[in-house]
Amino acid sequence: MRKMIMAAACGIVFGTGLAAAQQAPAIHEGHLDQIDTNKDGGVSRAEYQAFMTAAFAKLDANGDGFLGQNELSQITTAAQFASMDANGDGRVSRDEFMNQVMADFATADRGGDGHLR
Numbered sequence: 001m002r003k004m005i006m007a008a009a010c011g012i013v014f015g016t017g018l019a020a021a022q023q024a025p026a027i028h029e030g031h032l033d034q035i036d037t038n039k040d041g042g043v044s045r046a047e048y049q050a051f052m053t054a055a056f057a058k059l060d061a062n063g064d065g066f067l068g069q070n071e072l073s074q075i076t077t078a079a080q081f082a083s084m085d086a087n088g089d090g091r092v093s094r095d096e097f098m099n100q101v102m103a104d105f106a107t108a109d110r111g112g113d114g115h116l117r
């Protein structure tokens, strides 16, 4: 389920569209290739963080520095939004967003070597 956030973020940042992300919730290799900016065959935490920073900026449609439920409604359920909104103020700050997606990175990094490949 959490991977869908990354897949949807890929759709937004790379312009492949949310519909495509929703139909194919897995992260496909083309996405990892694009996140892998130094082309060493793996996505490091720094590369992932840079990508997600870009995703946050794209998702923040009104540019207030927070993601409201309306801005995330296409890629998260209400329950997912609530779990990202750690302090319960009804909006997801950059820190809350990054905490969530970096936890996703740790989950996806099955080998535990700090790279997704």
Ligand SMILES: [Ca+2]
Pocket: 036, 037, 038, 039, 040, 041, 042, 043, 044, 047
């Ligand atoms: Ca890399």
Ligand SMILES: [Ca+2]
Pocket: 060, 061, 062, 063, 064, 065, 066, 067, 068, 071
């Ligand atoms: Ca916003």
Ligand SMILES: [Ca+2]
Pocket: 085, 086, 087, 088, 089, 090, 091, 092, 093, 096
């Ligand atoms: Ca919050």
